[in-house]
Amino acid sequence: MFLESFNSSFGCAAQWLLAPTVSSVAPSRRDSSTLVMNVAAITTAMNSYVPTENLYFNKVIKNDLILKYLGDWGEWSSCSVSCSNGTKTRTRTCSNPPPSNSGLNCTGPKVESKICSNQLCPVHGNWSDWSTWSGCSATCDVGIRKKTRTCTNPKPERSGDYCVGEPSEYTGCFNEPCGARTHGNWSDWSQWSGCSVSCDVGLRKRARTCTNPKPDRNGDYCVGESTEYTVCPNEPCNVIDGGCSSWGDWKSCSVTCGVGQKLRSRTCTNPSPTLYGKTCDGDYADYAVCVNTPCHAVAFNAYGKNVLLNRVNAFSSVIFNEGNAYDVSTGHFTAPVDGIYHFTAQMCVSANNSIYFYIHKGSATMSGVVALKYSYNYNYNGPSCTSASCYVKLTRNEHVWVLMYGQDTSEIWDVSSNSFTGMLIQEL
Incomplete structure (x- = not known):
């Protein structure tokens, strides 16, 4: 104004x-x-x-x-804390009057503070560390041990809270018994009970107790079983002898090539025998030979008459020679693989003459000879033929040939009827 x-x-x-x-x-x-x-x-x-x-x-x-140009200080605020030392403040504003018409703002602090002192704050209690365990309260039997702590870390002051929890803890301690211990011992066995069933097989039972004497609370219990059982056979309730079921289907061959075995089976379930019934007679398994395509195709068929100086007949005409194992120049068959082989030789003789020959195996030089089969024939009435066949196990590169006993080649009759055949049955 x-x-x-x-x-x-x-x-x-x-x-x-x-x-x-x-x-x-x-x-x-x-x-x-x-x-x-x-x-x-x-x-x-x-x-x-x-x-x-x-x-x-x-x-x-x-x-x-x-x-009246500057504003007055306001009232002092409350203390910033309720206990111990804090601060309180008062303020003033540049409004008596405020600056206008390019007038300058007030200088000096807007806020003034000072220390305010209150009563000391409360101190809340905290537990000290646990003490070590005390000695056992008893020297025999069962006692207790104790450990303690105090509410002094720190101790509560000025209305502070006391510690929460227990000041003491206890645990059991076990000692030797105060008096002499009584260990348990078994009573005598009772009589065997009756059988649990009236027919077939059941069980009988007998028992004993740990009362001779009974153990006290510090004594050991008896060692062993309190009950025993034994079998009691009775007359059969009913007797049924077993009967075989029908044969099952043949299983697959044991090999995929060559000669193997196949299996079929049956069971003693038609009917099944009871406990005292007879079991089935006969085998539960049956085997049969199964022939597959040879793993290696080895077979030959040759005929003719060509007795060499070493008395081997070289059958000079070949109908087939799978695997090229037969040599017409030497009359030898050479095994290309280990296996079971089958050979047949047939020789014919003219009338009133005899013929005698062998099927041999050995090395290429005809050493280590083994006679596999031989055949003899004599015919007074006219020409006739005789043959010999054999199965033999050969290792690779073993030889097989037909050896004539020594007759004149003129005595051998009908060139086309004299033959030598062989084939691989099962590769090993």
């Missing part, structure tokens, strides 16, 4: 009078501001416009213009 009145009364002359200067009065005030009026300048100006005896100016304008 004063500034508005001052402006309206003195116009432009008031602008320079309100310039920021250092007041001669401000340093003596607690809340000084850099924005104060030049008192001397204002007084000079006012004296030229207003009678000096104007008490309103001299008292109100001169003094209130400076004293």
Whole structure:
């Protein structure tokens, strides 16, 4: 109100009078501001416009213009803590009056603080470490051991809370019995009970107790079983002899090539025998030979008459020679693989003559000879033929040939009827 009145009364002359200067009065005030009026300048100006005896100016304008320009401090706040040392504050605002018309803001702190002291805070209790376990409370039988702790780490003060939990713990301790121990011993066995069934096979039972004497609470219990059982055979409830079921289907051959075995089976379930019934007669398994395609195709069929100097008949005409194992120049068959082979030789003789030959095996040089089969024939009435056949196990590169006993080749009859055949039956 004063500034508005001052402006309206003195116009432009008031602008320079309100310039920021250092007041001669401000340093003596607690809340000084850099924005104060030049008192001397204002007084000079006012004296030229207003009678000096104007008490309103001299008292109100001169003094209130400076004293009421800054705001007053507010009340002190509550202490920041409820116990021990804290702080409290008070504030002031630049609003008495606020700056306007390019006036400067107030200087100095807006907030003031100071230490506030209260009563000391409470101290809550905490447990100390556990003590070591005490000795056993008894020297025999069962006692107890104890450990403790105290609420002194720290001790509660100034209405602080006491420790939560127990101050003591206990555990059992076991010692030798105070008196002599009595160990248990078995009573005599009872009589055997009756059989559990009236026919077929059942069980009988007998029992004993650990009461001779009975063990005390520190004694050992009896060692062993309290019950025994034995079998009791009776007359059969009914007797049924077993009967074989029908044969099952043949299983697959034991090999995929050559000669093997196949199996079929049956069971003694038609009907099954009871406990005292007879089991089935006969075999439960049956085997048969199964012939597959040879793993190696080895077979020959040759005929003719060509007795060499070593008395081997080289059958010079070949019908087939699978595997090329037969040599017409030597009359030898050479095994290409280990296996079971079958050979047949047939020789014919003219009338009133005899013939005698062998099927031999050995090396290529005809050493280590083994006679596999021989045949003899004599016919007075006319030409006739005789043959010999054999199965033989050969290792690779063993030889087989037909050896004549020594007769003149002129005695051998019908070249086409004299033959030598062989084949691999089962590769090994």
